Amino acid sequence: MKAPLSWIKDYVSLDGIEIEELAHKLTMAGLEIEEITFVGLPLPPGEKHDFIVKGIAWDREKIVVAEILEVGPHPNADRLTLCRVNDGEREHTVLTGAPNLFPYKGQGPLNPPLKVAYAKEGTTLYDGHAEGWQLMTLKKAVIRGVESYSMVCSEKELGISEEHEGIMLLPEDAPTGMPLADTMGDAVLDIAITPNIARNANILGVAREIAALFERELKQPSYDFKAEDGPVAGQFAIKIENPELNPRFVGGLIRDIEIRPSPEWVQRRLRLAGQRPINNIVDVTNYVMLDIGQPLHAFDYDELVRRAGGKPPTLITRTAKKGEKLTTLDGETHELQDFTVLVCDTKGSHSIAGIMGGADTEVTEKTTNVLLEGANWNFINIRKTLGYLKMNSEASYRFSRGVHPAMAPRGVGRGLELMRQWAGGAVCEGLVDGYPLPYEDPTTELTPEDVRRWLGIDLKPKEIAAIMARLGFKTSVKGKVVSAAAPDHRVDISSDPVIGKADLLEEIARIYGYDNIPETRLADVLPPQRDNAELEFEERVRDLLVRQGLQEVVTYRLTSPEREAKRLPPGVQPDPKPYITVKNPITPDRFAMRKSMLASMLEILERNARLRERLAFFEIGFVYHESEAGPLPDEKPRLVIAITGRRELPAWQGGGDGLLDYYDLKGIVEGLLGGLHLTGVRYEPSQHPSFHPGKQARLLAGERQVGTIGELHPAVHGQHDLGPAPVLVGTFALDALMEAAPPRHEVQEVPAFPPVLEDLAFIVDENVPAGQVQALIEQTGGATLAGVRLFDVYRGEQLGAGKKSLAYALTYQAADRTLTDDEVAKLRKKIVGRLERELGAVLRA
Amino acid sequence: MDILKQLDEIQAAGLGALEAVADEESLAAWRSAHLGRKSGVMAAFDGMKDLGKEERPQVGKRANEVKGALEAALEKKQAALKQAALAASLSSEHLDVSLPGRARPLGRLHPANQTLRRIYAIFAEMGFQVYRSREVESDDYNFTFLNIPAHHPARDMWDTFHTDREGVILRTHTSPGQIHAMREYCPENIRVILPGMVYRYEQVTTRSEMQFNQVEGLAVGPNITFGDLKGTLTDFARRMFNPDVRTRFRASHFPFTEPSAEMDVECFVCMGEGCSVCKGTGWLEILGSGMVHPTVLRHGGYDPEKVSGFAFGMGPERITMLLHRITDIRHFWRNDVRFLEQF
Numbered sequence A: 001m002k003a004p005l006s007w008i009k010d011y012v013s014l015d016g017i018e019i020e021e022l023a024h025k026l027t028m029a030g031l032e033i034e035e036i037t038f039v040g041l042p043l044p045p046g047e048k049h050d051f052i053v054k055g056i057a058w059d060r061e062k063i064v065v066a067e068i069l070e071v072g073p074h075p076n077a078d079r080l081t082l083c084r085v086n087d088g089e090r091e092h093t094v095l096t097g098a099p100n101l102f103p104y105k106g107q108g109p110l111n112p113p114l115k116v117a118y119a120k121e122g123t124t125l126y127d128g129h130a131e132g133w134q135l136m137t138l139k140k141a142v143i144r145g146v147e148s149y150s151m152v153c154s155e156k157e158l159g160i161s162e163e164h165e166g167i168m169l170l171p172e173d174a175p176t177g178m179p180l181a182d183t184m185g186d187a188v189l190d191i192a193i194t195p196n197i198a199r200n201a202n203i204l205g206v207a208r209e210i211a212a213l214f215e216r217e218l219k220q221p222s223y224d225f226k227a228e229d230g231p232v233a234g235q236f237a238i239k240i241e242n243p244e245l246n247p248r249f250v251g252g253l254i255r256d257i258e259i260r261p262s263p264e265w266v267q268r269r270l271r272l273a274g275q276r277p278i279n280n281i282v283d284v285t286n287y288v289m290l291d292i293g294q295p296l297h298a299f300d301y302d303e304l305v306r307r308a309g310g311k312p313p314t315l316i317t318r319t320a321k322k323g324e325k326l327t328t329l330d331g332e333t334h335e336l337q338d339f340t341v342l343v344c345d346t347k348g349s350h351s352i353a354g355i356m357g358g359a360d361t362e363v364t365e366k367t368t369n370v371l372l373e374g375a376n377w378n379f380i381n382i383r384k385t386l387g388y389l390k391m392n393s394e395a396s397y398r399f400s401r402g403v404h405p406a407m408a409p410r411g412v413g414r415g416l417e418l419m420r421q422w423a424g425g426a427v428c429e430g431l432v433d434g435y436p437l438p439y440e441d442p443t444t445e446l447t448p449e450d451v452r453r454w455l456g457i458d459l460k461p462k463e464i465a466a467i468m469a470r471l472g473f474k475t476s477v478k479g480k481v482v483s484a485a486a487p488d489h490r491v492d493i494s495s496d497p498v499i500g501k502a503d504l505l506e507e508i509a510r511i512y513g514y515d516n517i518p519e520t521r522l523a524d525v526l527p528p529q530r531d532n533a534e535l536e537f538e539e540r541v542r543d544l545l546v547r548q549g550l551q552e553v554v555t556y557r558l559t560s561p562e563r564e565a566k567r568l569p570p571g572v573q574p575d576p577k578p579y580i581t582v583k584n585p586i587t588p589d590r591f592a593m594r595k596s597m598l599a600s601m602l603e604i605l606e607r608n609a610r611l612r613e614r615l616a617f618f619e620i621g622f623v624y625h626e627s628e629a630g631p632l633p634d635e636k637p638r639l640v641i642a643i644t645g646r647r648e649l650p651a652w653q654g655g656g657d658g659l660l661d662y663y664d665l666k667g668i669v670e671g672l673l674g675g676l677h678l679t680g681v682r683y684e685p686s687q688h689p690s691f692h693p694g695k696q697a698r699l700l701a702g703e704r705q706v707g708t709i710g711e712l713h714p715a716v717h718g719q720h721d722l723g724p725a726p727v728l729v730g731t732f733a734l735d736a737l738m739e740a741a742p743p744r745h746e747v748q749e750v751p752a753f754p755p756v757l758e759d760l761a762f763i764v765d766e767n768v769p770a771g772q773v774q775a776l777i778e779q780t781g782g783a784t785l786a787g788v789r790l791f792d793v794y795r796g797e798q799l800g801a802g803k804k805s806l807a808y809a810l811t812y813q814a815a816d817r818t819l820t821d822d823e824v825a826k827l828r829k830k831i832v833g834r835l836e837r838e839l840g841a842v843l844r845a
Numbered sequence B: 001m002d003i004l005k006q007l008d009e010i011q012a013a014g015l016g017a018l019e020a021v022a023d024e025e026s027l028a029a030w031r032s033a034h035l036g037r038k039s040g041v042m043a044a045f046d047g048m049k050d051l052g053k054e055e056r057p058q059v060g061k062r063a064n065e066v067k068g069a070l071e072a073a074l075e076k077k078q079a080a081l082k083q084a085a086l087a088a089s090l091s092s093e094h095l096d097v098s099l100p101g102r103a104r105p106l107g108r109l110h111p112a113n114q115t116l117r118r119i120y121a122i123f124a125e126m127g128f129q130v131y132r133s134r135e136v137e138s139d140d141y142n143f144t145f146l147n148i149p150a151h152h153p154a155r156d157m158w159d160t161f162h163t164d165r166e167g168v169i170l171r172t173h174t175s176p177g178q179i180h181a182m183r184e185y186c187p188e189n190i191r192v193i194l195p196g197m198v199y200r201y202e203q204v205t206t207r208s209e210m211q212f213n214q215v216e217g218l219a220v221g222p223n224i225t226f227g228d229l230k231g232t233l234t235d236f237a238r239r240m241f242n243p244d245v246r247t248r249f250r251a252s253h254f255p256f257t258e259p260s261a262e263m264d265v266e267c268f269v270c271m272g273e274g275c276s277v278c279k280g281t282g283w284l285e286i287l288g289s290g291m292v293h294p295t296v297l298r299h300g301g302y303d304p305e306k307v308s309g310f311a312f313g314m315g316p317e318r319i320t321m322l323l324h325r326i327t328d329i330r331h332f333w334r335n336d337v338r339f340l341e342q343f
């Protein structure tokens, strides 16, 4: 919200307060000053400010109050005038094209003269005719044969508003020759108002905070009006059908007003506050709303009477019928829900309560009698209505955050008086006040112990009471107990005694100053300490993969079924269980919670495919599957690994150009499982549709499948924008891995005796898996065979077709002695014999 | 005694010849000529059997002396040659040390997780343990139990992804974990941090994401004050940013805390002088915090008349961005290697 300092000063003196200090204190107290626009007042020195600085200062020497003594014609241009201007020191001739001076052209000396803002040569101002806010400096020039070196200013040139058509006229009593900055220099605070302090979304509210923070007196506005017409009673009636939704409805009447523009200063104030002036009556409703926070609505009273068949009208508030339609001021027709409150009369509905009026009963240029409404609406209900109507207005902003019902008659009273002043006319005596559901202001009890316990500071009861009083609470102290009754402008203090206490503690902390509360370390008893086994396991997996040179990625969990379907070859149906989808996606391709980590990974591979010759990624995250148990999905932790491209990083020398393949991936997986001390995992051929049918394996820990690894199916590969190298992918159920991994492992004794090393090569049929050969060797070797490592696979003519040679390095080792040649020879014979018998293997010489 | 004279000559000849030896090859030739089977000194040993009994010891002694002398000279020469060869290689072999090294594939954690780990570590030492909860949440846990009833103005503070299921949303913060943790641990004291992914219905721009990590913290117990909140979070900031960093706490509003505070830390780019990163204010907004609202304590099973607590929340990606001057938040989930490789 925009709050001009000049307006704030109506209610609290700012004498002696630097603007930086003002902004700082408000910001620290929760009224964050985001920006200050300077309109004439000097800008704060230095580069560092708590807020963004905008606007310009008015040079006190160069911009002064001046008077136009006479407006004469320009000799060479019809659309320009030459003004005789007195700046308090001497007379100048000033050239201007301002249309609002034309009526004075050729009228001779003006009496009284027109007071204006006069800028001398060399002044820096905004360019009134440029788009946006461009600075310019006044220089001597000759325009159509007449010398010009100074100007009379429009609001835009001074940075007050966008008005640049005419020059700005000042009040008659503005002292000629006085620096303009001294009479009307201003600055506008732009304040972020959080929902809990919506009571401060008006000038009075901001002034009240300033008064409390700087311990100054708050000057209360007047809500009285001068009544010069008969009693309002009987001229209209109010009927409230649902007090819960409309606790109060107040109306007043003013007769014989004249619709015209508001006074200059009012228009200027409204513009500074970001509100466009319309006419005096509409301006009053906006002005009062900005001033004290009560939105108002002005009806054309005669139109209401006409609709009531010439009788005194009755304003009725009621909920809409389901599907009822209403056309608002902006010409939009709305279909309404049955909880939305309408303001109607006996003829029908005319506005959506608290949100927007209808065209039928609106004030027009011909209006002479005005019925002024100040009402109070249930803020939750207003929000529900805004929610489906998708509308917004300054009034609904305030009503949807809560306005105190006591503000309704205040707003109407103040509004009627301002109408009387700005629009003439006579106000009828009294108000019609429908208040079926009075608001009870809660009284909350608080002790120094509460303050100690919640805030960690020691305050005496009197000090507590004093702080609350600064905010307008009515307080009393009895022993240690402070009672504080909430003032009748705020609805944020709970009537629940415990919550009310917290509400008060917040106010105490704000006014006492967060800065003044000392920092302490937790002294409370430490709770029982627990591990987070899932997270720790994840972190171990991350470390094991990072150690093997993989880069971690984190991807979007929102995806689309189409994107995920691409992880399968064409024609393969994805599992038909529905996705968890969002109803309001931000982009059309991300509306479903993912079911596949592989699809996410393929997206990242595509993005990086052209960037590096070798990619090695992993991600740990969740997949989301519909749950049998209820509407909330199962969120399962998953790991996906992908590698592709060159086996070795490119280098200027060495660095082979072989491509990563299944066995590279398997090596990484073995490294991972080894690091987890998860032994005995079996790799079996499998049939996962995303993988090459002949180049994939499922991993079994016991009988449980913990993952699948393999080469991406060429058809899937082809559906993605990837490089030509095969992509190797592993997907793992992290929860299953975690269950399979032993909580701890035992260490083998380091051998004290030398091992015997020996290489054996066996010729077997091509279709015998190496894993089977190895398993048989290990089984036969028993405890004495400490290690078996395949070091060569060979195929060649001398072996014969359909044969291969597998060469193993064997390590024989006994824990308690050095093995003899005899012992080794016996064991070798046993191994060779078994392989011959069971696999038809031949020991290669 | 000719033989003795001969031995003197053999020694002199051998040592003389060794002088001229300058490489390993000629040294080997010298060795076979002067210490080999057919060398003079060996012939002298062979000739001993023909000598008389009284001559033998004298000649034997001398022959051994000669052999010893030749061997010693050989050893010395060998050492000298080795030394010379080393010197030659040291002076002749020069690498171009400016050629690039052979890169090893280097693994890295994602930058968001690097920051998360740092946050875990700092809070772990203050006794805060990690508590995680689900991402697809019920409306009640995400809002209602946190003192944000339906249609309350505070709901405006979060733009929410609603799912196709009634009352089920993507969590907008990790705060639902506060309720889960309280309900699990009540009536024990609590110190936990709640990390995880959260979702907001927000246009993805350089400054905002629809998915991001959050770390919340929660401390509940009989003696927890706003002063403790300030102290704990200032300790955190000093470790996360720098040991002398100044903090300030501004009044703010969150429905689940009262009083609520934003914590700013002094800008570590300009040291508080004002720069583009801190928009000239000298302060960086780091986290939101406050004393746990009585309504939230009640929903967690605690009596707000007996216990109090504080809670806070921060964005690891935002902190990472500030620490490394990253200007576009979209880098995090784009996973471009040119970004990731910088961490």
Ligand SMILES: [Zn+2]
Binding pocket: B267, B268, B269, B270, B271, B272, B273, B274, B275, B276, B277, B278, B279, B280, B282, B283
């Ligand atoms: Zn800075």
